[in-house]
Amino acid sequence: MTRRSSSRARIRTICVLRTVGSVSFPHHTPPTSPVAEVVHLTKQYRDATAVDDVSFQVRAGTITGFLGPNGAGKTTTLRILLGLASPTSGDVTIDGTHPLRLNKPWRHVGAVLEANDFHPARTGRNHLRSLARLCDLSDDVVDEQLERVGLADAAGRRVGSYSLGMRQRLGLAAAMLGDPRLLVLDEPTNGLDPVGVRWMRDLMRSFADSGGAVLMSSHLLAEAQHSVDHVIIIDHGRLVADAPIDDLVEPGNDLEDAYLRLVGADSEVGR
Amino acid sequence: MSVLASERLKIATTRTTIALAAALIGVVTLAAIVHILGFDTAMVDDATEQRSILTDIGVTMGLVFAAISGSLAITSEFRHGTIRPTLLKHPDRNSLLVAKVITQAVTGTVLAAAATAYAVALCTTFLQARGLSLDLDAAQITRLIGGAGVGGAGFAASGIAIGTIVRNQVPVVVGLLIWILFIENLLRAGTPSIARFAPGSLARAIAADGSGVLTSPTLASLALALVAAGVLIAARSNFSRRDIP
Numbered sequence: 001m002t003r004r005s006s007s008r009a010r011i012r013t014i015c016v017l018r019t020v021g022s023v024s025f026p027h028h029t030p031p032t033s034p035v036a037e038v039v040h041l042t043k044q045y046r047d048a049t050a051v052d053d054v055s056f057q058v059r060a061g062t063i064t065g066f067l068g069p070n071g072a073g074k075t076t077t078l079r080i081l082l083g084l085a086s087p088t089s090g091d092v093t094i095d096g097t098h099p100l101r102l103n104k105p106w107r108h109v110g111a112v113l114e115a116n117d118f119h120p121a122r123t124g125r126n127h128l129r130s131l132a133r134l135c136d137l138s139d140d141v142v143d144e145q146l147e148r149v150g151l152a153d154a155a156g157r158r159v160g161s162y163s164l165g166m167r168q169r170l171g172l173a174a175a176m177l178g179d180p181r182l183l184v185l186d187e188p189t190n191g192l193d194p195v196g197v198r199w200m201r202d203l204m205r206s207f208a209d210s211g212g213a214v215l216m217s218s219h220l221l222a223e224a225q226h227s228v229d230h231v232i233i234i235d236h237g238r239l240v241a242d243a244p245i246d247d248l249v250e251p252g253n254d255l256e257d258a259y260l261r262l263v264g265a266d267s268e269v270g271r
Numbered sequence: 272m273s274v275l276a277s278e279r280l281k282i283a284t285t286r287t288t289i290a291l292a293a294a295l296i297g298v299v300t301l302a303a304i305v306h307i308l309g310f311d312t313a314m315v316d317d318a319t320e321q322r323s324i325l326t327d328i329g330v331t332m333g334l335v336f337a338a339i340s341g342s343l344a345i346t347s348e349f350r351h352g353t354i355r356p357t358l359l360k361h362p363d364r365n366s367l368l369v370a371k372v373i374t375q376a377v378t379g380t381v382l383a384a385a386a387t388a389y390a391v392a393l394c395t396t397f398l399q400a401r402g403l404s405l406d407l408d409a410a411q412i413t414r415l416i417g418g419a420g421v422g423g424a425g426f427a428a429s430g431i432a433i434g435t436i437v438r439n440q441v442p443v444v445v446g447l448l449i450w451i452l453f454i455e456n457l458l459r460a461g462t463p464s465i466a467r468f469a470p471g472s473l474a475r476a477i478a479a480d481g482s483g484v485l486t487s488p489t490l491a492s493l494a495l496a497l498v499a500a501g502v503l504i505a506a507r508s509n510f511s512r513r514d515i516p
Binding site: 079082083084085086099100102105106109110111113114116117118119120121122123126127129130131133134135136171174175177178 | 273274276277280281284285286287347351352353355356357358359360361362514515
């Protein structure tokens with residue numbers, strides 16, 4: 001057995017790796033029922049498998065870090081979970097329902113997949129108003145969200161003049177319109193300054209503490225270690241680990257050590 | 272209704288439609304100067320010539336801008352990524368497409384009808400400046416403007432459909448310009464039996480007496496609606512099936 005496969009086997013033993021539909025090997029009692037569930041998800045493109053039989057759950061009250069190298073299949077998985085892409089096989093649910101069949105989806109899930117999903121000539125406030133119309137929400141709710149993310153003063157400015165941090169905040173305000181139970185964030189701290197990173201971390205924690213669930217993908221392992229309660233790692237489209245962070249990170253090590261071991265890159269780093 | 276309200280707000284909160292209207296005014300003005308002030312008197316002093324000029328500089332230009340407006344309504348969503356938050360709040364892609372068709376059909380109607388009305392006013396003024404007069408009666412002018420409006424709705428809807436399928440803004444806009452301004456003219460010159468069923472010819476037939484095209488405005492309207500419905504059905508199938516990047 002190679003070092004890489006041996007590491008994976010060991011981690012698989014200590015982790016909670018659900019086998020949906022057959023046998024489960026619970027290591028931790030789930031704190032609550034899952035808000036989101038990915039079941040045997042596979043996504044194949046013409047000549048490549050982006051996601052290969054991945055299953056996991058996201059639970060209320062937790063921040064789940066979704067980690068993996070570039071091209072591991074993280075964003076593809078998130079897009080399928082959100083109903084923006086269709087799987088080749090497998091299923092995804094949010095609050096027990098497929099994302100495309102959710103009644104009032106904004107009450108269930110909000111997401112930020114890109115930091116620049118805005119028309120640059122539209123003001124921040126009008127961007128949120130156009131989305132609020134879709135949710136039958138009033139402009140008062142828009143103003144509340146702008147206040148919540150600290151953009152009230154810049155709301156009348158065109159988004160094209162916003163800094164990256166302001167765009168991240170606006171994206172979050174859009175995601176939180178309708179007070180969803182699940183927040184899905186793709187690389188939420190990318191490009192943020194330390195104050196912005198801290199702000200984002202506090203917001204996610206506050207969201208989870210109030211009973212929501214956060215699923216965040218990230219390359220920034222040190223930041224993830226500070227933020228997340230639970231870690232899911234995929235590599236080459238396959239699930240490598242699914243465990244509470246305390247189980248994954250051995251005493252004296254950090255998340256980076258565990259991550260490198262799991263994706264088999266520790267030997268390359270040491271070379 | 273909520274998705275319709277959102278689409279209306281999207282139109283009202285960028286300068287795209289105003290910029291298109293301003294560009295349309297500029298193009299019609301330039302074309303009117305060239306045609307009415309630049310051509311020999313013999314080419315502008317009878318009703319048939321005047322109607323042909325108004326069809327070219329008012330109706331056709333209105334159709335071009337209606338189609339561009341429709342295509343931008345969807346391609347800018349892909350270009351700027353706003354399609355993602357939109358579909359996250361409103362995952363029903365069919366009703367989103369319908370809302371865009373309704374709002375852009377209204378926009379296309381207004382753009383094309385207003386462009387034609389402006390062309391009529393401008394040509395009347397320029398003809399008077401040359402000591403001539405516009406020899407079209409009220410019914411002919413009404414048909415020009417009304418026909419342009421009907422054609423504008425069909426072209427805007429078709430622009431949305433093509434934009435939904437192609438998604439990339441520049442090829443869609445360039446392709447629409449090439450089709451309306453060059454290929455249809457080539458078809459009219461080379462294969463008039465086929466060209467009379469081309470969308471531009473159908474719109475011209477609605478707005479003015481068509482020689483060599485469908486002469487009934489009702490029939491031409493139905494044919495244009497069928498063309499728009501055909502590409503919209505293809506767009507709906509494509510939009511509901513393909514992944515959002």
